[in-house]
Amino acid sequence: MKTVHITIAIIAAAMLMTLSPANAKADESDKKTVVTFSQPVEIPGMVLPAGTYVFRRISNIDPHVVQISNADETQVYATRLTIPDYRMDPADTTLIAFEERPNGSPQGIKSWFYPGETTGEEFVYTSSSRTKDQIEAMKDEIEAIQAQMADMRNAQAHQAERIDAVGHRAQEGLAEANKEAMAATTASQIAAAADRIAADADRRAEAAQFNARRSVNQIHTVAEEIEGRIANLDKYKMADQTTVTFNFNSDELRKEDMSKLDNVARSVSGAHSGCLIELQGFTDKIGTEKYNLGLSDRRVESVLRYLV
Structure with missing residues (x-):
């Protein structure tokens, strides 16, 4: 048997109370323990006033039935069904755990652990054993939880709206960034x-400038050559004279005249010194002066093209 004294001062939900043994005489078969409470406590279906009580497990009936009686065991106050409760480590003294109750209400005994054991007896509270204050407290707790859940849902909805807005702005920013990138x-x-166009234009300009300089140089060379020949014109003498005739009102060379021009070309190309060829064009008197001058020029150009 175990004799313990319990003083209830501040009790939290499911808080284990360590009990100090006094004059302990244990009977291992029924786990008899003497417990003293300084304030009223609740067991399923009734409230025990402050005082000393004997807790024992009725082993000859059921290992999960607890009987509570007065200190001298002359009166049985309650016989209650229990279920096993467990803890990791055994305690050296008796442990009693209490359930939380509203302020001003007796604390409810939840479990009773015998010293040295890890399996205890948990009292089973049914809905009919709940006091009106307990039911009201549970309702208040449920309403508070429901209010918290509603607040959480509202907060989640607001957060979802913010996330959607941020996502929309992010998509707009991404689209604008893609547009700017494009x-x-x-x-x-x-x-x-x-x-590339500028570089190509530069290359073409350089090529054109080079060709222009080359053309200018060629012109200068030809001009100098012509000027030299003109300066020495009095040193030249007529080597030959060839007459080419054309059909009436025509500037096209005839075949027999082409052979004459071939002879002129051969004689000029075989000369050891420079030669000057003078081309003169003529027409008959038929037609206007302007027309005849043009026809004469065209006949000279035909001969020149053939020789060149």
């Missing part, structure tokens, strides 16, 4: 094309 790419491509 514009930048297009501008870069245009700039690269402009650079």
